[in-house]
Amino acid sequence: MGKNLKGKECGAGICQRKDGKYSARFLAKDGTRREKHFNTLPEARKWLADAKYEDLHDLFNANSEMTVDAWHQFWMDNLICDLSPNTKRNYRERYRINVQPIIGSMRMCDVKPMHCKIVLNKMAASYAGGTIKQAYIAMGTMFRAAVMNDIISKHPMDGVRYTKPARAVDDIKYLTAEEQKLFLEAAKKSHNYRQYALLLETGLRTAELIGLTWDAIDWKKRTLTVNKSLEYRHKQGCWRAGPPKTKKSYRTIPLTEKAYQILKSCYDERTTRKEADSLSQVLEYTDSRTGEKKCMVMRDLVFINYRTGEPNKNSSYDTHLYKLCDEAGIKHFCMHALRHTYATRAIERGVQPKVLQQLLGHASIKTTMDRYVHVTDDSMLKAIHQFESAYA
Numbered sequence: 152m153g154k155n156l157k158g159k160e161c162g163a164g165i166c167q168r169k170d171g172k173y174s175a176r177f178l179a180k181d182g183t184r185r186e187k188h189f190n191t192l193p194e195a196r197k198w199l200a201d202a203k204y205e206d207l208h209d210l211f212n213a214n215s216e217m218t219v220d221a222w223h224q225f226w227m228d229n230l231i232c233d234l235s236p237n238t239k240r241n242y243r244e245r246y247r248i249n250v251q252p253i254i255g256s257m258r259m260c261d262v263k264p265m266h267c268k269i270v271l272n273k274m275a276a277s278y279a280g281g282t283i284k285q286a287y288i289a290m291g292t293m294f295r296a297a298v299m300n301d302i303i304s305k306h307p308m309d310g311v312r313y314t315k316p317a318r319a320v321d322d323i324k325y326l327t328a329e330e331q332k333l334f335l336e337a338a339k340k341s342h343n344y345r346q347y348a349l350l351l352e353t354g355l356r357t358a359e360l361i362g363l364t365w366d367a368i369d370w371k372k373r374t375l376t377v378n379k380s381l382e383y384r385h386k387q388g389c390w391r392a393g394p395p396k397t398k399k400s401y402r403t404i405p406l407t408e409k410a411y412q413i414l415k416s417c418y419d420e421r422t423t424r425k426e427a428d429s430l431s432q433v434l435e436y437t438d439s440r441t442g443e444k445k446c447m448v449m450r451d452l453v454f455i456n457y458r459t460g461e462p463n464k465n466s467s468y469d470t471h472l473y474k475l476c477d478e479a480g481i482k483h484f485c486m487h488a489l490r491h492t493y494a495t496r497a498i499e500r501g502v503q504p505k506v507l508q509q510l511l512g513h514a515s516i517k518t519t520m521d522r523y524v525h526v527t528d529d530s531m532l533k534a535i536h537q538f539e540s541a542y543a
Contacts, residue, residue: 155192165195175199179206187216213302215260220251222259222302226293235396235439236382245286246293249274259297262307271313280315287313324484325491328499337479342457343471345413347489352410354493354511357486358382359395361462364451365421368414373406375414377512379436379447383464390462392434392447400512401440417453426450427460494519499533 153166153174161167165175168188173195176186185202189195202214213225223246231239246255253270254262267290274283290308297303326334331351338344346360353375355363362381369376377395384391395401406414430450438445449462456463469485476483490511497507508519 161192162196162199164199165192167192175202177203177206185216187214213300215303216258217302218255219257219259219262220255222297223251223255223293226296230296231292236391236393237396241285242289242292245282245289249278249286250290259303262294262303264307264309264311267308267311271311275313275315278315280313283313283315287311324482324488325495326481326484326488328496330479330481331492331496333479333481334475337475341471341475343463343468345417346454346463346468347472349410349413350486350489351493351496352407352413353404354490354497356380356396356400356490356512357465357468358393359400360454361452361465362392362447363453364447365418365453366451368418368453370415373411374403375406375410376403377401378438379445381434381447381452381462383462385466390429390432390434390449392436394436394439395512397512397514398440399514402509402512404510414453424455425457425460426455429461430455 153161153164155161155167155173156169156171161173164177165173167173172188172190173192174186174188175195175198176184177199179185185206187195187198187202189198213222227239227243231242234242250270253273254266257266270290271283271287274286287308291306294303294306294308298306335344335348335351338347341347349355350357350360355377358380359377362379363375364379367376367378368374378401380393380395382391382393383389430452432449434447434449436445436447437443452462454463455461465486472486473483494507494511497510498504502510504516504519508516511519513519
């Protein structure tokens with residue numbers, strides 16, 4: 152039995168320290184000693200009872216004394232389940248490579264802004280601004296969840312900023328109207344022409360294109376519904392189905408005449424195409440809107456490689472694009488640049504930004520305007536002609 156400073160009994164596992172605070176502690180099942188300090192005796196008794204109960208029933212005991220590693224693991228496993236696989240992978244990699252070596256073994260209650268700033272400063276010399284921004288967001292989101300759940304009382308990143316700029320909007324690649332024409336001319340000789348042309352007509356993400364199945368197309372209404380994605384995970388050596396990037400990415404897109412004809416031509420050839428045995432797989436994933444389990448039948452995929460009978464891997468598209476760029480005599484670009492190009496053409500042709508936001512599946516109009524919409528030389532020249540015409 153512990154005692155207070157006046158010699159009165161406080162109860163098993165509790166005593167009062169010389170500074171007046173009450174110390175509560177017990178030996179957990181794993182052999183570690185759990186201890187925490189409180190200003191009042193009732194607080195100490197409540198914590199001790201709760202902690203013993205959680206330890207007895209193998210419940211998660213989250214508190215400020217736990218390490219950052221322990222909180223990060225719990226946060227990843229339980230609190231961000233609704234995020235896309237790519238986002239969670241980015242969080243995990245930035246933590247493992249950049250955050251964990253600096254603060255992973257520290258107690259949550261000991262992490263200060265200076266420790267978080269050290270993480271970002273150490274990245275500045277060898278990482279791009281966009282990667283540093285990822286680490287900043289990963290740390291910030293993780294600690295914000297700890298504040299919201301009363302694990303810590305203050306966010307340790309308050310006032311912390313990173314100085315290395317992320318990639319400027321001007322650095323984001325898109326095709327000019329002339330480059331787009333040259334590219335499509337070169338791509339017509341390619342077996343992947345229909346995929347590239349469809350991206351320029353719909354603005355789909357690469358994983359949304361790869362995961363497109365026949366049931367997502369409404370031939371009567373002439374629409375395409377985005378409700379899943381498909382990516383090849385090289386480390387695991389397998390395909391992984393998943394939901395779209397965000398909840399806002401679930402969307403139904405009206406098809407242009409060209410997009411409709413592209414899909415119709417693929418549908419007409421579906422019974423004669425080569426199909427690998429791997430297409431017999433049925434991949435399970437979770438609908439991030441409802442939490443329900445869904446299935447993707449790989450044999451129903453719209454696009455597969457004509458030679459292998461399997462879906463084209465994410466990276467193989469980029470490799471093929473580089474060859475086409477050389478043939479077209481334009482600078483190299485990746486698949487995502489076709490999405491950028493779609494957005495740019497849409498704005499040039501008068502599509503309202505709010506409508507474009509819905510077509511692209513962005514959660515924020517700011518993303519649409521800042522990252523995907525570019526003022527091209529052609530659009531500026533057109534604006535000047537409009538100005539002159541109105542003045543005249």
